[in-house]
Amino acid sequence: MIDYQDTFHLGIRVPDLANAMDELGSSLGLTWSECRENREQALWTPDAGLQLIHLKYTYSAVGPQHIELLEGPPGSFWDGNDRDGAHHVGVWVDDVVAETDALVAQGWTLLGAHRDPGDGAGYGVFTYLQPPSGLIVELVDRVALPAFEQWWGAALT
16 A cells, blocks of 8 residues: 655646746755756556657755656657646655556556556556546655665755
8 A cells, every 4th residue: 555655756747847947946945956858768658658758857856755847748748838737746665566556456547657567577667647536646666766865965965
């Protein structure tokens, strides 16, 4: 079972990462981690299958709750051009497959995953799910936590 206390970020889609960092950083007093750009971010969705998406993103450095800013290309899952604003909450889990399958069994919809679930290798390190009430939840494998802590910490040194 997912523990809400393991929620660690609010994901926000933005049309321009640099502008959003300036705006929210100065308004909310946030320090940002180094921006990352992945020209081939893997994302599987039921409608489009496995895609490689150009994604720019960053996190606020200070936690335990972080703000994640995502700038994706038009028409993508992370598109902030015509669908900007709060998109999802991120939660650490110990077993992405078990937690994802449990939520799907409870009537949640699998919106996306790091890997194609049909290839037999699970979902990868993250999934996005949505219950009938609408909130999108990203399950993130806790194995990634040390890398995130290093990334966030580097912004504060």
